[in-house]
Amino acid sequence: MEREVILRNALNVYGHRAQILVAAEECAELAQALLKYTRRDGTVAEIDAAYHVREEMADVQIMLDQLYILFGKPRDWERRKLERLAHRLTQDA
Ligand SMILES: [Mg+2]
Numbered sequence: 001m002e003r004e005v006i007l008r009n010a011l012n013v014y015g016h017r018a019q020i021l022v023a024a025e026e027c028a029e030l031a032q033a034l035l036k037y038t039r040r041d042g043t044v045a046e047i048d049a050a051y052h053v054r055e056e057m058a059d060v061q062i063m064l065d066q067l068y069i070l071f072g073k074p075r076d077w078e079r080r081k082l083e084r085l086a087h088r089l090t091q092d093a
Contacts, residue, residue, distance in 0.1 A: 007066050016070055023063035030056040 001009075011019055033056040037049040 003065075007062070007069060011066055011069060019063070019066050020070070023060075023067055026056065026059040026063045030060045032056075 014022075030053070033049070033053045037046075037053050039049075
């Protein structure tokens, strides 16, 4: 099944509210994985932590793609925030 079809089916089958809640949960899981990764110590646990970060990134991307369908892509916000970041970088670099 095509990616877009899968995402739209998930929204239709589980409902918008449920998928919004899952998106919030997946964001929290990514945050937790990132925090755990920062505690890495050069052991095998570091590889596991990076693996888990990538897994949670995939979960968040899938949910973010569903949020794009529900709310639209925030291209204007991204452009403005990237411009602001670029401006800060010229001041901080
Ligand atoms: Mg997850």
